[in-house]
Amino acid sequence: xxxxxxxxxxxxxxxxxxxxxxxxxxxxxxxxxxxxxxxxxxxxxxxxxxxxxxxxxxxxxxxxxxxxxxxxxxxxxxxxxxxxxxxxxxxxxxxxxxxxxxxxxxxxxxxxxxxxxxxxxxxxxxxxxxxxxxxxxxxxxxxxxxxxxxxxxxxxxxxxxxxxxxxxxxxxxxxxxxxxxxxxxxxxxxxxxxxxxxxxxxxxxxxxxxxxxxxxxxxxxxxxxxxxxxxxxxxxxxxxxxxxxxxxxxxxxxxxxxxxxxxxxxxxxxxxxxxxxxxxxxxxxxxxxxx
Amino acid sequence: xxxxxxxxxxxxxxxxxxxxxxxxxxxxxxxxxxxxxxxxxxxxxxxxxxxxxxxxxxxxxxxxxxxxxxxxxxxxxxxxxxxxxxxxxxxxxxxxxxxxxxxxxxxxxxxxxxxxxxxxxxxxxxxxxxxxxxxxxxxxxxxxxxxxxxxxxxxxxxxxxxxxxxxxxxxxxxxxxxxxxxxxxxxxxxxxxxxxxxxxxxxxxxxxxxxxxxxxxxxxxxxxxxxxxxxxxxxxxxxxxxxxxxxxxxxxxxxxxxxxxxxxxxxxxxxxxxxxxxxxxxxxxxxxxxxxxxxxxxxxxxxxxxxxxxxxxxxxxxxxxxxxxxxxxxxxxxxxxxxxxxxxxxxxxxxxxxxxxxxxx
Amino acid sequence: xxxxxxxxxxxxxxxxxxxxxxxxxxxxxxxxxxxxxxxxxxxxxxxxxxxxxxxxxxxxxxxxxxxxxxxxxxxxxxxxxxxxxxxxxxxxxxxxxxxxxxxxxxxxxxxxxxxxxxxxxxxxxxxxxxxxxxxxxxxxxxxxxxxxxxxxxxxxxxxxxxxxxxxxxxxxxxxxxxxxxxxxxxxxxxxxxxxxxxxxxxxxxxxxxxxxxxxxxxxxxxxxxxxxxxxxxxxxxxxxxxxxxxxxxxxxxxxxxxxxxxxxx
Numbered sequence: 001x002x003x004x005x006x007x008x009x010x011x012x013x014x015x016x017x018x019x020x021x022x023x024x025x026x027x028x029x030x031x032x033x034x035x036x037x038x039x040x041x042x043x044x045x046x047x048x049x050x051x052x053x054x055x056x057x058x059x060x061x062x063x064x065x066x067x068x069x070x071x072x073x074x075x076x077x078x079x080x081x082x083x084x085x086x087x088x089x090x091x092x093x094x095x096x097x098x099x100x101x102x103x104x105x106x107x108x109x110x111x112x113x114x115x116x117x118x119x120x121x122x123x124x125x126x127x128x129x130x131x132x133x134x135x136x137x138x139x140x141x142x143x144x145x146x147x148x149x150x151x152x153x154x155x156x157x158x159x160x161x162x163x164x165x166x167x168x169x170x171x172x173x174x175x176x177x178x179x180x181x182x183x184x185x186x187x188x189x190x191x192x193x194x195x196x197x198x199x200x201x202x203x204x205x206x207x208x209x210x211x212x213x214x215x216x217x218x219x220x221x222x223x224x225x226x227x228x229x230x231x232x233x234x235x236x237x238x239x240x241x242x243x244x245x246x247x248x249x250x251x252x253x254x255x256x257x258x259x260x261x262x263x264x265x266x267x268x269x270x271x272x273x274x275x276x277x278x279x280x281x282x283x284x285x286x287x288x289x290x291x
Numbered sequence: 292x293x294x295x296x297x298x299x300x301x302x303x304x305x306x307x308x309x310x311x312x313x314x315x316x317x318x319x320x321x322x323x324x325x326x327x328x329x330x331x332x333x334x335x336x337x338x339x340x341x342x343x344x345x346x347x348x349x350x351x352x353x354x355x356x357x358x359x360x361x362x363x364x365x366x367x368x369x370x371x372x373x374x375x376x377x378x379x380x381x382x383x384x385x386x387x388x389x390x391x392x393x394x395x396x397x398x399x400x401x402x403x404x405x406x407x408x409x410x411x412x413x414x415x416x417x418x419x420x421x422x423x424x425x426x427x428x429x430x431x432x433x434x435x436x437x438x439x440x441x442x443x444x445x446x447x448x449x450x451x452x453x454x455x456x457x458x459x460x461x462x463x464x465x466x467x468x469x470x471x472x473x474x475x476x477x478x479x480x481x482x483x484x485x486x487x488x489x490x491x492x493x494x495x496x497x498x499x500x501x502x503x504x505x506x507x508x509x510x511x512x513x514x515x516x517x518x519x520x521x522x523x524x525x526x527x528x529x530x531x532x533x534x535x536x537x538x539x540x541x542x543x544x545x546x547x548x549x550x551x552x553x554x555x556x557x558x559x560x561x562x563x564x565x566x567x568x569x570x571x572x573x574x575x576x577x578x579x580x581x582x583x584x585x586x587x588x589x590x591x592x593x594x595x596x597x598x599x600x601x602x603x604x605x606x607x608x609x610x611x612x613x614x615x616x617x618x619x620x621x622x623x624x625x626x627x628x629x630x631x632x633x634x635x636x637x638x639x640x641x642x643x644x645x646x647x648x649x650x651x652x
Numbered sequence: 653x654x655x656x657x658x659x660x661x662x663x664x665x666x667x668x669x670x671x672x673x674x675x676x677x678x679x680x681x682x683x684x685x686x687x688x689x690x691x692x693x694x695x696x697x698x699x700x701x702x703x704x705x706x707x708x709x710x711x712x713x714x715x716x717x718x719x720x721x722x723x724x725x726x727x728x729x730x731x732x733x734x735x736x737x738x739x740x741x742x743x744x745x746x747x748x749x750x751x752x753x754x755x756x757x758x759x760x761x762x763x764x765x766x767x768x769x770x771x772x773x774x775x776x777x778x779x780x781x782x783x784x785x786x787x788x789x790x791x792x793x794x795x796x797x798x799x800x801x802x803x804x805x806x807x808x809x810x811x812x813x814x815x816x817x818x819x820x821x822x823x824x825x826x827x828x829x830x831x832x833x834x835x836x837x838x839x840x841x842x843x844x845x846x847x848x849x850x851x852x853x854x855x856x857x858x859x860x861x862x863x864x865x866x867x868x869x870x871x872x873x874x875x876x877x878x879x880x881x882x883x884x885x886x887x888x889x890x891x892x893x894x895x896x897x898x899x900x901x902x903x904x905x906x907x908x909x910x911x912x913x914x915x916x917x
Binding site: 002003004005006007008009010011012013015016017019020023024026027030031087090091095099100102103104105106107108109110111112113114115116119120121123124128129130131132134162166167170171174175177178205208209211212215216219223225226243244247248251264267268271272275276279 | 656657659660663664666667668669670671673674677685686689691727731732734735737738739740741742743744745747750752754755756757758759760761762763764765767768769771772787788790791794795796798799800802803804806807810837838840841844845848851852854868883886889890893894896897898901902905906
């Protein structure tokens with residue numbers, strides 16, 4: 001896409017750059033600071049270099065948490081992206097009562113504080129006071145996310161998809177709405193099928209919003225904390241202890257800022273790596289934004 | 292398709308329409324001959340894109356029928372009519388190469404590979420797109436993209452008419468000229484009917500054999516550029532065509548002469564008779580080109596004060612005050628510019644009279 | 653036509669079920685909830701809602717949340733719009749890197765920022781103010797807003813800008829009267845997400861406030877008492893947290909549902 005070569009672009013981005021840089025640098029320095037020291041108490045610390053990093057990387061439970069996390073995020077993306085796009089395609093395009101109703105309903109799950117989401121699903125899946133729990137019970141199945149790791153995962157996935165698919169759908173919908181009608185008109189004249197329209201017009205034109213959706217969902221699911229913590233507390237056992245939950249266990253439970261700092265940095269770098277890979281891949285799928 | 296026949300077409304975008312002014316198209320009844328180059332000219336909002344979309348089938352008219360030759364196509368969708376449409380901005384399949392873009396309409400209609408290859412190369416040659424065939428459509432300039440849009444219409448051998456909706460809007464000025472020439476070339480070579488929507492009269496005048504002037508949902512006049520220039524049927528046409536447009540002054544008849552304020556302007560007998568018989572508000576119209584600025588004081592005319600001069604490059608326009616009305620006259624490049632007064636002459640053969648904004652003839 | 657609406661309706665009903673269940677619980681007393689499972693509650697009580705409306709600790713929570721969320725949305729939109737325009741239209745040194753760097757600020761778990769942020773805002777004496785939370789949320793909301801807006805701005809052909817400049821528009825006039833209407837969808841989506849992520853964010857909001865600016869999400873964690881969770885109250889509070897957001901999306905729905913219009917003839 002054509003751009004104007006002009007360094008005055010920096011003026012435009014200056015406010016954003018300053019605010020974000022300021023908010024990011026201080027914590028970053030703090031974390032780096034913690035990660036290379038052994039802190040006994042206030043003001044008493046010893047420089048230990050990369051020891052915490054090595055210890056953290058050797059931690060078996062960290063590896064397990066990482067695999068669980070990767071599986072979780074992978075499932076999330078596989079389910080939410082197609083589902084969200086599908087919903088967006090089904091949504092009414094014209095202004096009016098139908099569109100308004102659908103938009104508001106769709107957005108509702110996104111607006112609930114995350115600790116409340118966990119609580120809702122605890123209740124919802126309980127066989128004594130929850131609708132879904134009772135319904136499953138009535139079908140003769142036993143379903144207990146506090147006892148079975150598999151059931152815990154199923155509940156978590158249901159909760160997660162229920163909670164976040166609307167985000168993908170809303171982004172995809174807004175992207176679809178931005179396609180000028182002339183494209184559909186030209187496709188009609190060219191005799192294109194619905195599938196061709198989706199593949200050659202809609203999907204490419206949604207690339208921007210879908211990149212955002214993909215990156216957001218990956219990041220947020222990879223960093224997830226409140227919802228699974230409230231629902232399962234990381235259990236039963238360790239079955240739903242994802243990375244964030246494990247990190248907090250170390251930092252708060254064991255109150256060890258050094259390893260926590262090192263872990264945080266590693267955590268960040270993992271997310272960064274994946275995001276970078278996704279970003280580059282999506283950039284190149286369409287021949288590049290900046291071509 | 293022998294010709295395009297618009298039979299009592301009217302269209303409103305509103306569901307429950309009551310009043311005439313809620314119609315985007317009020318009454319369109321027109322026949323377009325096969326193979327002609329037509330321009331639909333008019334200001335923003337006059338209904339020209341609506342009409343274009345009705346012809347192409349993207350829009351179904353509220354009332355009336357559209358016929359191609361003897362076949363009533365009103366209920367046919369665009370892909371079943373033999374038309375192609377080029378839009379205001381390039382509409383392409385970005386992820387495909389130029390070749391695949393051009394091939395797309397044919398692939399959808401089930402033609403075999405060899406035929407498609409042949410046709411695509413033929414069209415690419417006509418449009419000078421051959422060097423780009425294997426490149427992604429996305430990275431090309433606006434003019435190349437519009438050519439590709441045009442190409443998708445040309446590849447289909449069954450296409451008999453191509454409709455253009457202000458296609459040169461996003462093209463750089465120097466490339467506009469090249470594209471216009473290319474369109475004319477295609478028209479001569481392929482003998483397709485071309486219908487070109489624009490609000491730019493220069494484009495219309497250079498492109499079309501016949502211009503259809505539209506205003507507020509009506510067809511105001513159909514004619515060659517010359518007809519529109521010399522005999523505008525309606526005050527709007529006189530005003531819209533020509534840069535600057537026609538001068539209009541309210542007047543009355545006194546005997547066989549036109550009276551404006553204190554001045555009497557002689558006019559030919561036939562026009563005078565029409566004017567005397569006419570009912571309604573009488574106005575005189577004369578184009579700046581034909582409002583002669585005389586160099587000799589002996590020529591029959593009026594001495595009037597000059598109120599302004601504009602330099603248009605190849606000629607100049609002076610504004611004068613005649614009986615309280617401002618008139619514009621055109622001065623050729625080499626003629627001297629009058630300083631404070633000018634002598635204007637109303638050439639009889641170019642005076643037009645309008646009653647209630649309609650031409651008397 | 654029909655088939656797509658059936659699928660959509662089924663999906664929306666499924667979405668509504670847990671929310672309906674919350675509504676159901678909010679209209680009953682705790683005793684009633686624990687005692688039996690009913691799809692349509694018979695003994696409806698508004699006592700849970702009344703408690704929230706009358707207890708300042710509760711309703712102030714809502715007001716506080718609304719204040720800092722609105723502040724945050726405004727700051728984000730105002731700073732992100734020019735930035736997004738620049739990333740889309742201009743090519744300048746480091747542009748791609750800064751663009752990606754912005755997003756990296758969302759890539760750390762919030763827990764990492766808590767202590768440093770607390771210390772930072774303490775130093776400026778901004779603890780327990782709305783602006784502190786609004787600014788803290790900027791860290792992750794500004795990058796998101798810039799990214800979303802950039803996508804939509806890039807969807808508008810640069811030729812439109814060029815045409816406007818040739819036509820004699822000065823930049824501010826062009827930007828507000830010509831350009832912004834073209835990216836309404838994007839602004840609507842970005843505003844909604846700003847609002848949403850700020851509204852549901854718990855950690856920063858709780859850490860940076862004590863009483864005066866305490867948000868509703870934090871107050872809700874107080875419903876744990878000796879007798880266990882106060883289900884009814886929690887449910888009512890939960891329902892009420894949805895309302896402002898629902899209003900926001902209602903107001904921006906026209907920006908979302910309206911298509912891109914390139915001039916009209």
